[in-house]
Amino acid sequence: MKNVLIINQSAELYGADKALLELLENYPKEYNPIVVLHENGPLMEILKEMNIQVIHTSVIKVKRGILKPIFFLKLPFETIFSIYKIKKELKGKKIAFVHSNAISVFIGAFFSFLLNKKHLWHVHEIIVHPKILAKWYPKIVCFFSDRIIFNSKATFEQFHKYKKNIDYKSSIIHNGQNRNLSFSTDEQKKNLRLNEFKIKNNSTIVIGLVGRISRLKGQQVLLKSFFELSKKHSNIHLVYIGSTPTGQEHYLEKLEAKIFDYKLDNQVTILDFKKEIWKYYDALDIVVVPSKEPESFGLVATEAMLSKKPVVASNLGGLKEIVVHEETGYLFDANNSEELSIFLEKLIESPNLISSYGENGYKRVIKEFSTEKYTSLIKKQYEMML
Numbered sequence: 001m002k003n004v005l006i007i008n009q010s011a012e013l014y015g016a017d018k019a020l021l022e023l024l025e026n027y028p029k030e031y032n033p034i035v036v037l038h039e040n041g042p043l044m045e046i047l048k049e050m051n052i053q054v055i056h057t058s059v060i061k062v063k064r065g066i067l068k069p070i071f072f073l074k075l076p077f078e079t080i081f082s083i084y085k086i087k088k089e090l091k092g093k094k095i096a097f098v099h100s101n102a103i104s105v106f107i108g109a110f111f112s113f114l115l116n117k118k119h120l121w122h123v124h125e126i127i128v129h130p131k132i133l134a135k136w137y138p139k140i141v142c143f144f145s146d147r148i149i150f151n152s153k154a155t156f157e158q159f160h161k162y163k164k165n166i167d168y169k170s171s172i173i174h175n176g177q178n179r180n181l182s183f184s185t186d187e188q189k190k191n192l193r194l195n196e197f198k199i200k201n202n203s204t205i206v207i208g209l210v211g212r213i214s215r216l217k218g219q220q221v222l223l224k225s226f227f228e229l230s231k232k233h234s235n236i237h238l239v240y241i242g243s244t245p246t247g248q249e250h251y252l253e254k255l256e257a258k259i260f261d262y263k264l265d266n267q268v269t270i271l272d273f274k275k276e277i278w279k280y281y282d283a284l285d286i287v288v289v290p291s292k293e294p295e296s297f298g299l300v301a302t303e304a305m306l307s308k309k310p311v312v313a314s315n316l317g318g319l320k321e322i323v324v325h326e327e328t329g330y331l332f333d334a335n336n337s338e339e340l341s342i343f344l345e346k347l348i349e350s351p352n353l354i355s356s357y358g359e360n361g362y363k364r365v366i367k368e369f370s371t372e373k374y375t376s377l378i379k380k381q382y383e384m385m386l
Contacts, residue, residue, distance in 0.1 A: 011041025152318035176374020218290030305361030
Protein backbone atom coordinates (compact mmCIF):
# COMPACT_ATOMS: atom_id res chain seq x y z
CA MET A 1 0.00 0.00 0.00
CA LYS A 2 1.38 3.39 -1.03
CA ASN A 3 1.35 6.31 1.41
CA VAL A 4 0.08 9.65 0.10
CA LEU A 5 0.83 12.82 2.06
CA ILE A 6 -2.22 15.08 1.72
CA ILE A 7 -1.96 18.76 2.66
CA ASN A 8 -5.21 20.62 3.39
CA GLN A 9 -5.81 24.29 4.03
CA SER A 10 -8.16 24.02 7.02
CA ALA A 11 -9.84 21.66 9.46
CA GLU A 12 -13.31 23.05 8.80
CA LEU A 13 -16.02 21.64 6.54
CA TYR A 14 -16.41 24.13 3.72
CA GLY A 15 -15.66 23.82 -0.01
CA ALA A 16 -12.31 22.10 -0.51
CA ASP A 17 -12.52 20.49 2.95
CA LYS A 18 -15.77 18.73 2.00
CA ALA A 19 -14.31 17.67 -1.36
CA LEU A 20 -11.34 16.13 0.44
CA LEU A 21 -13.55 14.36 2.98
CA GLU A 22 -15.68 12.91 0.18
CA LEU A 23 -12.49 11.55 -1.41
CA LEU A 24 -11.12 10.14 1.86
CA GLU A 25 -14.41 8.40 2.67
CA ASN A 26 -14.14 6.64 -0.69
CA TYR A 27 -10.35 6.47 -0.98
CA PRO A 28 -8.71 4.02 -3.44
CA LYS A 29 -7.78 0.86 -1.54
CA GLU A 30 -4.27 0.81 -3.01
CA TYR A 31 -3.35 4.02 -1.16
CA ASN A 32 -3.05 5.12 2.46
CA PRO A 33 -3.75 8.80 3.19
CA ILE A 34 -1.76 10.76 5.77
CA VAL A 35 -3.26 14.23 6.22
CA VAL A 36 -1.47 17.41 7.30
CA LEU A 37 -3.61 20.09 8.98
CA HIS A 38 -2.49 23.29 10.65
CA GLU A 39 -5.44 23.62 13.03
CA ASN A 40 -7.98 21.71 15.06
CA GLY A 41 -11.56 21.53 13.83
CA PRO A 42 -14.42 19.27 12.77
CA LEU A 43 -12.46 17.79 9.83
CA MET A 44 -9.63 16.70 12.13
CA GLU A 45 -12.11 15.05 14.49
CA ILE A 46 -13.75 13.12 11.64
CA LEU A 47 -10.40 11.95 10.23
CA LYS A 48 -9.29 10.66 13.61
CA GLU A 49 -12.58 8.75 13.93
CA MET A 50 -11.78 7.23 10.52
CA ASN A 51 -8.35 6.16 11.88
CA ILE A 52 -6.56 8.35 9.36
CA GLN A 53 -3.22 9.67 10.60
CA VAL A 54 -3.29 13.44 11.03
CA ILE A 55 -0.12 15.51 11.36
CA HIS A 56 -0.69 18.84 13.07
CA THR A 57 1.79 21.45 11.81
CA SER A 58 2.06 24.57 9.65
CA VAL A 59 1.00 24.14 6.02
CA ILE A 60 2.58 27.50 5.01
CA LYS A 61 -0.80 28.97 4.28
CA VAL A 62 -1.01 32.01 2.03
CA LYS A 63 -3.23 34.69 3.49
CA ARG A 64 -3.44 38.44 3.91
CA GLY A 65 -0.02 39.93 4.38
CA ILE A 66 1.80 37.60 1.98
CA LEU A 67 3.43 40.53 0.21
CA LYS A 68 4.80 41.96 3.45
CA PRO A 69 8.54 41.42 4.18
CA ILE A 70 7.80 39.67 7.49
CA PHE A 71 6.17 36.77 5.61
CA PHE A 72 9.33 36.08 3.61
CA LEU A 73 11.58 36.50 6.66
CA LYS A 74 9.61 33.85 8.57
CA LEU A 75 9.13 31.54 5.58
CA PRO A 76 12.40 29.52 5.68
CA PHE A 77 12.18 28.91 9.45
CA GLU A 78 8.52 27.89 9.29
CA THR A 79 9.22 25.61 6.33
CA ILE A 80 12.16 23.86 8.01
CA PHE A 81 10.22 23.34 11.24
CA SER A 82 7.17 22.00 9.42
CA ILE A 83 9.14 19.55 7.25
CA TYR A 84 10.99 18.35 10.36
CA LYS A 85 7.65 17.83 12.17
CA ILE A 86 6.17 15.91 9.23
CA LYS A 87 9.21 13.63 8.90
CA LYS A 88 9.19 12.98 12.64
CA GLU A 89 5.49 12.08 12.66
CA LEU A 90 5.89 9.81 9.62
CA LYS A 91 8.23 7.59 11.71
CA GLY A 92 10.04 6.22 8.70
CA LYS A 93 7.00 5.68 6.46
CA LYS A 94 7.85 6.20 2.80
CA ILE A 95 5.75 8.70 0.86
CA ALA A 96 4.85 7.81 -2.73
CA PHE A 97 3.89 11.39 -3.59
CA VAL A 98 2.32 14.55 -2.14
CA HIS A 99 -1.23 15.74 -2.81
CA SER A 100 -1.88 19.42 -1.95
CA ASN A 101 -5.60 20.05 -1.73
CA ALA A 102 -5.53 23.84 -2.21
CA ILE A 103 -3.24 26.39 -3.81
CA SER A 104 -3.27 28.42 -0.59
CA VAL A 105 -0.92 25.87 1.06
CA PHE A 106 2.76 25.59 0.16
CA ILE A 107 4.31 23.03 2.49
CA GLY A 108 3.43 20.24 0.02
CA ALA A 109 5.28 22.05 -2.76
CA PHE A 110 8.34 22.68 -0.57
CA PHE A 111 8.30 19.17 0.92
CA SER A 112 8.16 17.49 -2.50
CA PHE A 113 10.78 19.86 -3.99
CA LEU A 114 13.31 19.48 -1.18
CA LEU A 115 12.81 15.74 -0.68
CA ASN A 116 12.51 14.88 -4.39
CA LYS A 117 8.92 13.61 -4.23
CA LYS A 118 6.33 14.02 -6.97
CA HIS A 119 3.65 16.62 -6.30
CA LEU A 120 -0.01 16.68 -7.31
CA TRP A 121 -1.62 20.09 -6.81
CA HIS A 122 -5.42 20.18 -6.61
CA VAL A 123 -6.78 23.62 -7.50
CA HIS A 124 -10.02 24.63 -5.73
CA GLU A 125 -9.61 28.41 -6.05
CA ILE A 126 -10.02 31.20 -8.57
CA ILE A 127 -7.72 34.13 -7.88
CA VAL A 128 -8.80 37.44 -9.37
CA HIS A 129 -7.40 39.91 -6.82
CA PRO A 130 -4.75 41.10 -6.21
CA LYS A 131 -3.77 41.00 -9.87
CA ILE A 132 -0.12 40.30 -9.12
CA LEU A 133 -1.09 37.02 -7.45
CA ALA A 134 -3.59 36.18 -10.21
CA LYS A 135 -0.73 36.55 -12.69
CA TRP A 136 2.03 34.72 -10.82
CA TYR A 137 0.15 31.94 -9.05
CA PRO A 138 -0.35 29.82 -12.20
CA LYS A 139 3.38 30.00 -12.93
CA ILE A 140 4.28 29.02 -9.35
CA VAL A 141 1.80 26.13 -9.25
CA CYS A 142 3.01 24.86 -12.62
CA PHE A 143 6.67 24.98 -11.53
CA PHE A 144 6.08 23.04 -8.29
CA SER A 145 3.72 20.41 -9.78
CA ASP A 146 4.03 17.14 -11.64
CA ARG A 147 0.26 16.99 -12.13
CA ILE A 148 -2.47 19.62 -11.60
CA ILE A 149 -6.15 18.88 -11.03
CA PHE A 150 -8.65 21.69 -11.60
CA ASN A 151 -12.07 21.29 -10.00
CA SER A 152 -13.84 23.06 -12.89
CA LYS A 153 -13.33 24.53 -16.34
CA ALA A 154 -13.52 27.93 -14.70
CA THR A 155 -10.45 27.29 -12.50
CA PHE A 156 -8.52 25.88 -15.44
CA GLU A 157 -9.36 28.83 -17.71
CA GLN A 158 -8.25 31.33 -15.05
CA PHE A 159 -4.84 29.62 -14.80
CA HIS A 160 -4.53 29.06 -18.55
CA LYS A 161 -4.98 32.77 -19.12
CA TYR A 162 -1.61 33.42 -17.48
CA LYS A 163 0.20 30.11 -18.17
CA LYS A 164 -0.62 28.90 -21.68
CA ASN A 165 1.49 25.72 -21.60
CA ILE A 166 -0.09 24.37 -18.42
CA ASP A 167 -2.30 21.97 -20.42
CA TYR A 168 0.14 19.08 -20.64
CA LYS A 169 0.13 18.40 -16.91
CA SER A 170 -3.49 19.39 -16.19
CA SER A 171 -6.85 17.63 -15.83
CA ILE A 172 -10.32 18.95 -15.04
CA ILE A 173 -12.15 16.83 -12.47
CA HIS A 174 -15.40 18.17 -11.06
CA ASN A 175 -15.98 17.61 -7.35
CA GLY A 176 -18.26 14.69 -6.59
CA GLN A 177 -20.88 14.09 -3.96
CA ASN A 178 -23.28 11.42 -2.79
CA ARG A 179 -26.05 11.80 -0.29
CA ASN A 180 -25.95 8.80 2.03
CA LEU A 181 -28.67 10.07 4.33
CA SER A 182 -32.39 9.50 3.80
CA PHE A 183 -34.66 12.48 3.21
CA SER A 184 -36.38 14.05 6.19
CA THR A 185 -40.02 13.19 6.80
CA ASP A 186 -42.66 15.91 6.65
CA GLU A 187 -42.88 15.82 10.43
CA GLN A 188 -39.11 16.21 10.83
CA LYS A 189 -39.08 19.15 8.42
CA LYS A 190 -42.00 20.74 10.24
CA ASN A 191 -40.24 20.42 13.61
CA LEU A 192 -36.96 21.85 12.30
CA ARG A 193 -38.75 24.79 10.71
CA LEU A 194 -40.61 25.49 13.93
CA ASN A 195 -37.75 25.00 16.40
CA GLU A 196 -34.79 26.41 14.44
CA PHE A 197 -36.17 28.57 11.63
CA LYS A 198 -38.94 29.87 13.94
CA ILE A 199 -41.60 29.32 11.27
CA LYS A 200 -45.09 28.35 12.44
CA ASN A 201 -46.96 28.31 9.13
CA ASN A 202 -46.39 25.12 7.11
CA SER A 203 -47.29 26.87 3.84
CA THR A 204 -44.37 29.32 4.16
CA ILE A 205 -41.85 29.12 1.31
CA VAL A 206 -38.35 29.03 2.78
CA ILE A 207 -35.44 30.50 0.81
CA GLY A 208 -31.97 29.59 2.04
CA LEU A 209 -28.33 30.53 1.61
CA VAL A 210 -25.76 28.08 2.96
CA GLY A 211 -22.17 29.28 3.29
CA ARG A 212 -19.74 31.53 5.08
CA ILE A 213 -21.02 34.99 5.91
CA SER A 214 -18.44 37.06 4.07
CA ARG A 215 -17.93 39.74 1.47
CA LEU A 216 -17.93 37.28 -1.42
CA LYS A 217 -20.96 35.07 -0.74
CA GLY A 218 -23.62 37.67 -1.51
CA GLN A 219 -25.75 37.64 1.65
CA GLN A 220 -26.57 41.32 1.20
CA VAL A 221 -27.55 40.82 -2.46
CA LEU A 222 -30.06 38.16 -1.45
CA LEU A 223 -31.35 40.21 1.45
CA LYS A 224 -32.11 43.15 -0.85
CA SER A 225 -34.07 40.86 -3.18
CA PHE A 226 -35.92 39.29 -0.29
CA PHE A 227 -36.86 42.72 1.06
CA GLU A 228 -38.49 43.67 -2.25
CA LEU A 229 -40.26 40.31 -2.51
CA SER A 230 -41.55 40.58 1.05
CA LYS A 231 -43.58 43.63 0.04
CA LYS A 232 -45.66 41.43 -2.29
CA HIS A 233 -45.42 38.02 -0.66
CA SER A 234 -46.19 37.48 3.01
CA ASN A 235 -45.64 33.71 2.82
CA ILE A 236 -41.82 33.73 2.48
CA HIS A 237 -38.99 33.33 4.97
CA LEU A 238 -35.22 33.68 4.53
CA VAL A 239 -32.62 31.51 6.26
CA TYR A 240 -28.84 32.02 6.36
CA ILE A 241 -26.78 29.03 7.50
CA GLY A 242 -23.08 29.64 8.08
CA SER A 243 -20.53 31.40 10.24
CA THR A 244 -18.05 34.18 9.57
CA PRO A 245 -14.36 33.47 8.99
CA THR A 246 -12.21 34.34 12.01
CA GLY A 247 -11.62 38.07 12.15
CA GLN A 248 -14.49 38.92 9.81
CA GLU A 249 -17.33 39.05 12.32
CA HIS A 250 -18.19 42.54 11.08
CA TYR A 251 -19.91 40.99 8.04
CA LEU A 252 -22.42 39.31 10.34
CA GLU A 253 -22.92 42.57 12.23
CA LYS A 254 -23.61 44.44 8.98
CA LEU A 255 -26.06 41.76 7.88
CA GLU A 256 -27.93 41.87 11.18
CA ALA A 257 -28.05 45.67 11.03
CA LYS A 258 -29.53 45.61 7.54
CA ILE A 259 -32.15 43.05 8.58
CA PHE A 260 -33.12 45.42 11.41
CA ASP A 261 -33.26 48.40 9.02
CA TYR A 262 -35.56 46.48 6.69
CA LYS A 263 -37.74 45.45 9.67
CA LEU A 264 -37.40 41.80 8.67
CA ASP A 265 -36.48 40.38 12.08
CA ASN A 266 -39.46 38.01 12.03
CA GLN A 267 -38.88 36.85 8.46
CA VAL A 268 -35.13 36.18 8.51
CA THR A 269 -33.24 33.56 10.53
CA ILE A 270 -29.45 33.32 10.88
CA LEU A 271 -27.96 30.02 12.04
CA ASP A 272 -24.33 29.12 12.72
CA PHE A 273 -22.44 26.60 10.59
CA LYS A 274 -23.99 23.13 10.78
CA LYS A 275 -21.91 19.96 10.61
CA GLU A 276 -24.96 17.81 9.78
CA ILE A 277 -26.33 19.90 6.94
CA TRP A 278 -28.68 17.59 4.99
CA LYS A 279 -31.72 18.00 7.25
CA TYR A 280 -31.42 21.77 6.88
CA TYR A 281 -31.44 21.52 3.09
CA ASP A 282 -34.53 19.32 3.39
CA ALA A 283 -36.32 22.03 5.36
CA LEU A 284 -35.66 24.65 2.66
CA ASP A 285 -37.71 25.12 -0.51
CA ILE A 286 -35.30 27.17 -2.64
CA VAL A 287 -31.52 27.51 -2.36
CA VAL A 288 -29.70 30.64 -3.54
CA VAL A 289 -25.96 30.90 -4.30
CA PRO A 290 -25.54 34.65 -4.98
CA SER A 291 -21.72 34.74 -5.09
CA LYS A 292 -20.30 38.16 -5.94
CA GLU A 293 -17.13 36.74 -7.52
CA PRO A 294 -16.53 33.46 -9.40
CA GLU A 295 -16.83 30.25 -7.38
CA SER A 296 -14.26 27.66 -8.43
CA PHE A 297 -16.96 25.00 -8.23
CA GLY A 298 -19.96 25.46 -5.93
CA LEU A 299 -20.55 22.49 -3.62
CA VAL A 300 -23.56 24.23 -2.07
CA ALA A 301 -25.29 23.96 -5.45
CA THR A 302 -24.70 20.21 -5.76
CA GLU A 303 -25.70 19.66 -2.11
CA ALA A 304 -28.95 21.52 -2.71
CA MET A 305 -29.63 19.57 -5.90
CA LEU A 306 -28.97 16.27 -4.09
CA SER A 307 -31.67 17.46 -1.69
CA LYS A 308 -34.01 18.06 -4.66
CA LYS A 309 -34.04 21.84 -4.31
CA PRO A 310 -34.05 24.31 -7.21
CA VAL A 311 -30.92 26.48 -7.21
CA VAL A 312 -30.79 30.15 -8.17
CA ALA A 313 -27.12 31.04 -8.63
CA SER A 314 -24.81 33.75 -9.94
CA ASN A 315 -23.85 33.21 -13.55
CA LEU A 316 -20.17 32.93 -12.64
CA GLY A 317 -17.34 30.44 -12.47
CA GLY A 318 -18.06 26.80 -11.70
CA LEU A 319 -21.71 27.49 -10.90
CA LYS A 320 -22.34 27.82 -14.65
CA GLU A 321 -21.15 24.22 -15.03
CA ILE A 322 -23.55 22.92 -12.38
CA VAL A 323 -26.85 24.81 -12.67
CA VAL A 324 -28.75 24.48 -15.95
CA HIS A 325 -30.81 27.63 -16.53
CA GLU A 326 -34.57 26.97 -16.59
CA GLU A 327 -34.00 23.25 -16.03
CA THR A 328 -32.51 22.86 -12.54
CA GLY A 329 -32.99 26.47 -11.47
CA TYR A 330 -31.86 29.86 -12.72
CA LEU A 331 -28.61 31.72 -13.39
CA PHE A 332 -28.68 35.48 -12.80
CA ASP A 333 -26.14 38.25 -13.33
CA ALA A 334 -23.97 38.51 -10.22
CA ASN A 335 -24.86 41.38 -7.87
CA ASN A 336 -28.12 42.00 -9.76
CA SER A 337 -30.70 41.83 -6.97
CA GLU A 338 -33.51 42.87 -9.35
CA GLU A 339 -32.92 39.91 -11.67
CA LEU A 340 -32.56 37.62 -8.66
CA SER A 341 -35.98 38.83 -7.46
CA ILE A 342 -37.56 38.01 -10.82
CA PHE A 343 -36.35 34.41 -10.76
CA LEU A 344 -37.21 33.88 -7.10
CA GLU A 345 -40.70 35.18 -7.74
CA LYS A 346 -41.20 32.68 -10.56
CA LEU A 347 -40.50 29.89 -8.08
CA ILE A 348 -42.51 31.42 -5.24
CA GLU A 349 -45.53 31.59 -7.52
CA SER A 350 -45.13 28.07 -8.93
CA PRO A 351 -44.82 25.09 -6.55
CA ASN A 352 -44.70 22.84 -9.64
CA LEU A 353 -41.53 24.59 -10.84
CA ILE A 354 -39.94 24.15 -7.41
CA SER A 355 -40.67 20.44 -7.58
CA SER A 356 -39.68 19.82 -11.22
CA TYR A 357 -36.44 21.83 -11.04
CA GLY A 358 -35.58 20.01 -7.82
CA GLU A 359 -36.07 16.60 -9.44
CA ASN A 360 -34.07 17.64 -12.51
CA GLY A 361 -31.22 18.87 -10.33
CA TYR A 362 -31.12 15.62 -8.36
CA LYS A 363 -30.84 13.56 -11.56
CA ARG A 364 -28.13 15.85 -12.92
CA VAL A 365 -25.88 15.50 -9.86
CA ILE A 366 -26.32 11.72 -9.79
CA LYS A 367 -25.24 11.55 -13.44
CA GLU A 368 -22.56 14.24 -13.69
CA PHE A 369 -21.16 14.87 -10.21
CA SER A 370 -21.24 11.53 -8.41
CA THR A 371 -18.63 10.50 -5.86
CA GLU A 372 -17.88 7.36 -7.89
CA LYS A 373 -16.99 9.40 -10.97
CA TYR A 374 -14.94 11.85 -8.91
CA THR A 375 -12.88 9.24 -7.04
CA SER A 376 -12.26 7.05 -10.09
CA LEU A 377 -10.82 10.04 -11.97
CA ILE A 378 -8.67 11.00 -8.96
CA LYS A 379 -7.36 7.42 -8.84
CA LYS A 380 -6.27 7.69 -12.49
CA GLN A 381 -4.32 10.83 -11.60
CA TYR A 382 -2.70 8.97 -8.71
CA GLU A 383 -1.61 6.22 -11.08
CA MET A 384 0.05 8.82 -13.31
CA MET A 385 2.11 9.97 -10.30
CA LEU A 386 3.82 6.59 -9.84
